[in-house]
Amino acid sequence: MTALATGSLPEATAGYPFLKGHGTENDFVLLPDPDGSVHGPLDAARVRALCDRRAGLGGDGVLRIIRTASYDGPDAALIHGQDAEWFMDYRNADGSPAEMCGNGSRVFARHLVDAGLVDGDAPIPVATRAGVKVLTVAGDLVTTDLGAPKVLGQTVVGVGLHSWPARHVDMGNPHAVAFVDALEDAGRLLEEPTYDTETYPHGVNVEFVVRRAERHVAMRVHERGSGETRSCGTGAGAVMVATALADRAVDEGAAPRSELAYRVDVPGGTLTVTWTPEDRVLLTGPAVVVAAGTTAL
Numbered sequence: 578m579t580a581l582a583t584g585s586l587p588e589a590t591a592g593y594p595f596l597k598g599h600g601t602e603n604d605f606v607l608l609p610d611p612d613g614s615v616h617g618p619l620d621a622a623r624v625r626a627l628c629d630r631r632a633g634l635g636g637d638g639v640l641r642i643i644r645t646a647s648y649d650g651p652d653a654a655l656i657h658g659q660d661a662e663w664f665m666d667y668r669n670a671d672g673s674p675a676e677m678c679g680n681g682s683r684v685f686a687r688h689l690v691d692a693g694l695v696d697g698d699a700p701i702p703v704a705t706r707a708g709v710k711v712l713t714v715a716g717d718l719v720t721t722d723l724g725a726p727k728v729l730g731q732t733v734v735g736v737g738l739h740s741w742p743a744r745h746v747d748m749g750n751p752h753a754v755a756f757v758d759a760l761e762d763a764g765r766l767l768e769e770p771t772y773d774t775e776t777y778p779h780g781v782n783v784e785f786v787v788r789r790a791e792r793h794v795a796m797r798v799h800e801r802g803s804g805e806t807r808s809c810g811t812g813a814g815a816v817m818v819a820t821a822l823a824d825r826a827v828d829e830g831a832a833p834r835s836e837l838a839y840r841v842d843v844p845g846g847t848l849t850v851t852w853t854p855e856d857r858v859l860l861t862g863p864a865v866v867v868a869a870g871t872t873a874l
């Protein structure tokens with residue numbers, strides 16, 4: 578391979594500023610748009626173009642970084658009512674908006690701190706479509722308080738000819754958690770798993786879980802709107818809650834009596850999920866920004 582000679586690189590493309598980042602390889606295009614004047618309308622086609630891994634920048638989703646007061650898209654009243662300066666305007670790779678993104682929230686906070694937009698030594702409240710989430714940054718790790726889980730009923734998910742019972746857990750967004758004998762049993766996950774559309778009228782994120790050791794599990798995920806990804810933070814939260822209940826480490830309908838932590842391995846790394854006696858699910862993991870530039874998209 579011939580190295581590019583100095584000076585042969587094309588001039589930076591004039592266009593819209595972006596950053597690229599990931600949390601346990603759940604990767605995102607970040608669009609800094611503090612006052613809503615930089616990026617213009619973020620329609621589904623543009624999100625799909627940005628997330629395209631061959632013709633675009635590539636990503637599991639887009640995070641627009643905008644002041645809460647400057648957001649004027651759908652559900653603006655709901656967003657403006659939240660007590661947080663910054664709004665994480667998250668979209669899946671297919672362009673659909675989602676209520677919450679756990680891994681994305683850490684990358685979002687990392688950027689706010691790096692850019693000097695917030696004090697990294699203090700808790701950072703971030704508005705989302707699932708309400709305000711508070712983040713804390715400690716070195717390489719960022720913790721998101723995902724809030725109280727909603728533990729709902731049993732359901733069924735399927736891939737090809739296989740089907741599994743699954744636990745319905747809402748972590749701000751919908752999840753179905755299925756325990757499997759081996760992660761490979763879920764196959765290549767090129768297609769969306771089947772699920773009960775009455776239980777999940779707006780689609781669902783499906784997690785497949787195996788136990789690795791005491792308070793240690795591994796998962797794969799098929800995300801609503803993004804396909805199989807290398808990690809899902811809210812999914813890790815849902816998996817921890819479903820596993821702790823299955824382990825009888827927590828009584829149904831209750832919070833743990835003392836802090837309970839599980840290691841959750843995902844294809845892209847490791848997350849720690851802690852469920853507190855105050856019924857908060859805390860997601861801790863890395864958050865990395867790997868590139869910044871401009872895009873014509």
Ligand SMILES: N[C@@H](CCC[C@H](N)C(=O)O)C(=O)O
Nearest residue numbers: 675678679680750809810811
């Ligand atoms: N990867 C995210 C979840 C993103 C949203 C999800 N696909 C949905 O539609 O609910 C995470 O880390 O939580």
